[in-house]
Amino acid sequence: MTLFPQESRDALSMLALLFRHRKLLTIVGLVSLVASFCVTMMIQPKYLAFGIIFPTNSNTRNELLSNPQFGYEIDADRMMQLLESEYIRNTIIDKHQLIEYYDIDTLALDWKLRLDKQFVKDITFFRSKYMSIVISANMHSPQKAAAIVNDIIDLVDKFQEKVLRENMTGEYEFQHTLYVQKKATVDSLLERIYAIKKPTGPEDLLSNYFIMASQQNVPKEAYDYVNSTELENLINTYRYQRARLQALTDANESARIALERPIPKNYVIDRAKPYYKKSYPSYTLNCLIGTLGSLLLVILVLLFRRKWQSLQTEVREEAGAHRVA
Structure with missing residues (x-):
C-alpha cells in the first residue's frame, strides 16, 4: 500500500502520456x-x-x-x-x-x-x-x-x-591670498616705523634692534632706537604680524609644494x-x-488536451445518465 496513491496514479499517467507521444516529443526536441x-x-x-x-x-x-x-x-x-x-x-x-x-x-x-x-x-x-x-x-x-x-x-x-x-589649487590660492595680504600689512608697518625713525645707513636698524634686544648686556644705544610710545606700539605690532607672516609663508610654501607634487x-x-x-x-x-x-x-x-478530453467525457456521461433517468 502506497502512502500517496493519487500522486502515484498521476505520475504513472504522466509517464504514459509521454511514452504515448514519444515520437512527437522527439521530433519537437530535434x-x-x-x-x-x-x-x-x-x-x-x-x-x-x-x-x-x-x-x-x-x-x-x-x-x-x-x-x-x-x-x-x-x-x-x-x-x-x-x-x-x-x-x-x-x-x-x-x-x-x-x-x-x-x-x-x-x-x-x-x-x-x-x-x-x-x-x-x-x-x-x-x-x-x-x-x-x-x-x-x-x-x-x-x-x-x-x-x-x-x-x-x-x-x-x-x-x-x-x-x-x-581642491589643492583652491587651498593654495586661499593660502597665497592670506600670505599676500599679511605681507602687505607687514610692509606697511615697516614703512610707518621707518617714517618715524629713518635709518641713517644701509644697515637694517630694526633687525639690528631685535637682535641686540634679545641678547644680554645690551648697550644703551639699542634701547635708544625706540624713543617714543608710538614707535614702541608699531614695533610690537610689527613683531606680532611678522610672526604671523612667517606662519603663513610656511603654509603657503607647503600648499605650493603639495600642488606641484605628482599624484600617485x-x-x-x-x-x-x-x-x-x-x-x-x-x-x-x-x-x-x-x-x-x-x-x-x-x-x-498535451496535458491541457487530455484534461479537456476528460472533461468532455464526464459531461457526456452525465448527460447520458440524465437521459436514462
Missing part, C-alpha cells in the same frame, strides 16, 4: 535544437575584455613611500564612485563613438537614458573581495572591448588627479587584452533553453 542552433548563429557575437586595478591607500607620495600598500575598502568604494561617474561615462562614449555603435536616435526624448542603459549593461565595474576593481567591457569587437577597458584605466587616474588638483597613480594589475573567444551568445545555453522550452510547451499542450 527541431527546436536545430532552430536554436541556427538562431544562435545569426546573433552578432560579443567579446569580453577585462582589467584589474588596485587603489592606493594614500594620495601623497611621502605616505605611499613609507607605507606602500594597496587601498582599503573605503579606497575601493571611492574608486568605484569615480568609475561610475558621468565624466568617465561621457568621455568613453565620445571617444569610442558609442552613440553610433548602439545606433541611438538622438532625436528621441529618451535617447540619453537608453544610451546610459546600454553603457552600464556592456561596461561594468566590480569590487572583488580582495578590494581590487575589475573593469570589464562586452562588445562586438574584441579590440574595441580591450581599448575601452584600457582607456578607463588611464582615464580614472586623470580624473582622480583632476578632482584632487581642483593606481596600481594596475592587469591591462585588458583582446580575447577572441565569444562571451555571447552561448550555443550550449541557447540550445538547452530552446529545446527544453519547446518540450515543456508541448507537454503543457
Whole structure:
C-alpha cells in the first residue's frame, strides 16, 4: 500500500502520456535544437575584455613611500564612485563613438537614458573581495572591448588627479591670498616705523634692534632706537604680524609644494587584452533553453488536451445518465 496513491496514479499517467507521444516529443526536441542552433548563429557575437586595478591607500607620495600598500575598502568604494561617474561615462562614449555603435536616435526624448542603459549593461565595474576593481567591457569587437577597458584605466587616474588638483589649487590660492595680504600689512608697518625713525645707513636698524634686544648686556644705544610710545606700539605690532607672516609663508610654501607634487597613480594589475573567444551568445545555453522550452510547451499542450478530453467525457456521461433517468 502506497502512502500517496493519487500522486502515484498521476505520475504513472504522466509517464504514459509521454511514452504515448514519444515520437512527437522527439521530433519537437530535434527541431527546436536545430532552430536554436541556427538562431544562435545569426546573433552578432560579443567579446569580453577585462582589467584589474588596485587603489592606493594614500594620495601623497611621502605616505605611499613609507607605507606602500594597496587601498582599503573605503579606497575601493571611492574608486568605484569615480568609475561610475558621468565624466568617465561621457568621455568613453565620445571617444569610442558609442552613440553610433548602439545606433541611438538622438532625436528621441529618451535617447540619453537608453544610451546610459546600454553603457552600464556592456561596461561594468566590480569590487572583488580582495578590494581590487575589475573593469570589464562586452562588445562586438574584441579590440574595441580591450581599448575601452584600457582607456578607463588611464582615464580614472586623470580624473582622480583632476578632482584632487581642483581642491589643492583652491587651498593654495586661499593660502597665497592670506600670505599676500599679511605681507602687505607687514610692509606697511615697516614703512610707518621707518617714517618715524629713518635709518641713517644701509644697515637694517630694526633687525639690528631685535637682535641686540634679545641678547644680554645690551648697550644703551639699542634701547635708544625706540624713543617714543608710538614707535614702541608699531614695533610690537610689527613683531606680532611678522610672526604671523612667517606662519603663513610656511603654509603657503607647503600648499605650493603639495600642488606641484605628482599624484600617485593606481596600481594596475592587469591591462585588458583582446580575447577572441565569444562571451555571447552561448550555443550550449541557447540550445538547452530552446529545446527544453519547446518540450515543456508541448507537454503543457498535451496535458491541457487530455484534461479537456476528460472533461468532455464526464459531461457526456452525465448527460447520458440524465437521459436514462
